[in-house]
Amino acid sequence: MxxxxxxxxxxxxxxxxxxVMVLETAEMEVRAVxxxxQALEELDKRIPDLIILDWMLPGMSGVEWARRIKKDDLFADIPIILLTARGEEEDKVRGFDVGVDDYLTKPFSPRELQARIKAILRRTGRLGKDGKLEIAGVTLDYNEHRVSVGGKSLEVSPTEYRLxxxxxxHPGKVYSRSQLLDQVWGRSTFIEERTVDVHIRRLRKILADHGLEDLVQTVRGFGYRFSEQTT
Structure with missing residues (x-):
């Protein structure tokens, strides 16, 4: 890559x-300030593919700094992931309003951070053509639009691929059916929530052929999550 x-x-x-350790382990080049x-000085030296930005910083908050650099044509297209201990919905809205691309609440897992980075870079066209995402033995090849396990391709529909x-x-996180509909099918599409259940069952059946059906878990009363950890 x-x-x-x-x-x-x-x-x-x-x-x-x-x-730095997590990102370098993922074979990324990292500059940390x-x-x-100091961040502005680094931007003047080289424009990064992505910025990981803490909310609470000395002198100027990360949100205010993001607002300012997004107004500069030279830096406006740099994707930003905002890190914060804040979890309230209004704080997330503030972050997205200034142009950040994603939002991670501390504490978070290294695997989730790496996955979010690759997802953003893929969406913005900054991930290499051979870009792949692999978690729990399941590999997504973004260039070939293919899913595989142990090198063997899985026969999935476009919807199952997106799901x-x-x-x-977003590993380890629990999502309701309505949230999955918004994220996978789109908010402008009217589909009944039980449609999610149908695709979840199909996805589990496909993964079951490789002994991985337990990766997609039902959280009773809440929704679904993807996790290697069994409950």
Missing amino acids: TEINVLVVEDEEAIREML ADTQ LEFFLT
């Missing part, structure tokens, strides 16, 4: 070092 250049802006040293002034892609880029 073409090397991805990531700029990390995080003032807590322990978290900054953890991010502690505040927005599996969403699960792989």
Whole structure:
């Protein structure tokens, strides 16, 4: 895969070092700084493929800094993932309003961060042509639009592909049927929620041929999640 250049802006040293380790393990080139002034200096040296930005920073908040650089034509197209301990819905809206591309609430898993990064880079065309996403033995090849397990292709419909892609880029999280409809089918499409159940069953049946049906889990009273951890 073409090397991805990531700029990390995080003032807590322990978290900054953890991010560098996680991203370098994923074969990404990482530059890490502690505040927005240093971040601007790095931007002047080289424009990154993606910015991982903490909300609470000394001097200027990450949200305000994101707002400012998004107004600059040179930096406006750089994808941004916002990291924060805030979980309230209005705070997420504030982040998206300034132009950030995704939002991760601390604590988060390294695997989820890597998956989110690859999903954003794929959407923005910054992921290499040989870009692949692999979790729990399931591989998505974005170039060939193919799903495989152990090198063997799975016969999935376009909808099942999108559903599996969403699960792989949001591992461990529980989503209701309505949320899955919004994310996979689109908010402008009117489809009954039980349609989700039908595709979940089909996806499990496909994965069952490889002993992986337990990856797609039902969380009673809430919805579904994709996880290697059994309950």
